[in-house]
Amino acid sequence: MPGVAHTTGGATNTEKEIHFSLEYIVHCKNRATAEILRCPGGLIEGIAVIVGRVSSCEQRTPDGDDDYVRLKANYGPPHWKRRGEGAQWDAGYETTGYFLSWIEDAYGPGIISNLNLCMEGSKYHHRVFKDLTQCSVKKLWKAYCALLKDDDGAKVLEILNSRDEEDDQ
Numbered sequence: 001m002p003g004v005a006h007t008t009g010g011a012t013n014t015e016k017e018i019h020f021s022l023e024y025i026v027h028c029k030n031r032a033t034a035e036i037l038r039c040p041g042g043l044i045e046g047i048a049v050i051v052g053r054v055s056s057c058e059q060r061t062p063d064g065d066d067d068y069v070r071l072k073a074n075y076g077p078p079h080w081k082r083r084g085e086g087a088q089w090d091a092g093y094e095t096t097g098y099f100l101s102w103i104e105d106a107y108g109p110g111i112i113s114n115l116n117l118c119m120e121g122s123k124y125h126h127r128v129f130k131d132l133t134q135c136s137v138k139k140l141w142k143a144y145c146a147l148l149k150d151d152d153g154a155k156v157l158e159i160l161n162s163r164d165e166e167d168d169q
Contacts, residue, residue, distance in 0.1 A: 064096020
């Protein structure tokens with residue numbers, strides 16, 4: 001099997017499996033513990049892949065959801081960086097993971113789970129962010145980018161308290 005691991009299975013979460021490459025583990029035997037235990041993160045990410053694929057979101061990047069789960073479980077690799085300006089919120093991986101983590105920190109535990117539940121079995125619509133946070137995803141991303149540049153948070157509060165562009169549409 002190429003790579004480190006993959007998931008497979010049927011349409012329901014009870015039929016899914018995570019497969020790890022024994023060839024890869026043997027190849028990395030001198031650092032196998034670290035490589036596999038990159039897999040508390042990898043294993044957690046694999047589990048997130050299995051349970052998180054409930055929506056058919058074209059714009060939300062599922063790998064960002066998976067990395068959000070890794071961050072919340074404290075298994076984010078040390079090389080991950082918070083990126084804002086110049087990137088998109090749905091760029092995936094750690095960019096989306098950190099953004100979703102910030103939303104959860106700002107709006108309370110369970111908000112990202114509720115976001116996923118709102119989209120279960122349906123297509124993504126940007127309105128779900130507004131419904132749950134009272135802010136559009138564009139406004140949230142703008143506030144998050146400002147937070148990465150502004151330690152005192154004044155600009156973030158200014159953005160979050162401003163009229164939302166989406167209100168005018």
